Amino acid sequence: MSNYFITGGAGFIGSEFLRVVLRNDPDCVITNFDALTYAGRRENFEGLGFEDAGTRGHGNTGTRFFVKGDIRDSEAVMATLPDECDAIFHLAAESHVDRSIESAHDFVTTNVLGTQVLLDCAREKRVKRFVHISTDEVMGSLPEDDSTFFTEDSPFEPNSPYAASKAAAEHLVRAASETFGLDTVITRCGNNYGPRQFPEKLIPLMISNALADKPLPLYGDGLNVRDWIYVTDHCEAIWEVYKMAEPGSVYNIGARNTIRNIDVVTTILDILDKPHSLIEPVEDRLGHDRRYAIDPARIENEIGWSPKVSWEEGIRRTIDWYRQ
């Protein structure tokens, strides 16, 4: 029976990843380790059978444990990490760029130091594989024209404190692999959308405001481009990479779906039958990356993964979820 330790399982992507793991490996043991910050909610994993387990989740008789704990706390991580752990899936992070611009402190302690704590614990407990969830934002911003893409070999050029903290975390994961031979894999995904995302990010904020007939604040000229992927597709890609990737490898994850922010917002308004006059341009975000676009050829060719949910279907599912 496989035994997995998943950080950030109360968050947006982590809670979807729990569902994907349980579908792919229903008999596994999972410890869901999450500090329940403002972004983590118990409701996100309600109904999946997780029981509260203090720190010694693996000592209980069930197979799905929730432990409220902080990845910066090495004693708590060591006390919780199973002795025979097949994989750590590391999704816990401070994840909102705007908050990192207000204060980078928690981003450095959680995303950088917290990752190092997990790597040290993984080595000590001889965890078989460390799967690190990163972001395309470590590679900075692309030019406006649509001829360039991020590949796995693109240089690191993080522009926000969030992206810089995720870049630092990736370097530490690589160092653990190169120096100590820890079996690591890294995934870098673009912008996710879907149910259970905290409504501070673009899509859930715009849906929530449109539903309430409130103004939709759109940064700058609205022409920033993001590469959108439905959250389930991202989580299935992580699972496939976990099963198939070579130790030390890096995979970009993308759905070949680049859209301008203004077009995302008008799509939401049109589906909800709300007027475009609700859009309210606001002063641009500091250091706002202009364009993200991922070349997913490596994961498509080497792992055989491809996304299943189209943008048209995914955005409708997402809107339906927030409406309910």
Ligand SMILES: NC(=O)c1ccc[n+]([C@@H]2O[C@H](COP(=O)([O-])OP(=O)(O)OC[C@H]3O[C@@H](n4cnc5c(N)ncnc54)[C@H](O)[C@@H]3O)[C@@H](O)[C@H]2O)c1
């Ligand atoms: N959202 C995206 O579009 C996106 C894209 C690419 C990569 N990522 C990465 O995916 C991961 C998950 O992102 P998300 O959007 O689900 O984030 P989220 O903010 O929704 O969830 C983060 C989770 O981590 C937990 N957490 C935060 N600090 C912690 C700490 N110190 N100890 C333990 N738990 C802590 C929170 O309680 C929360 O449940 C992050 O690593 C993020 O960088 C996100």
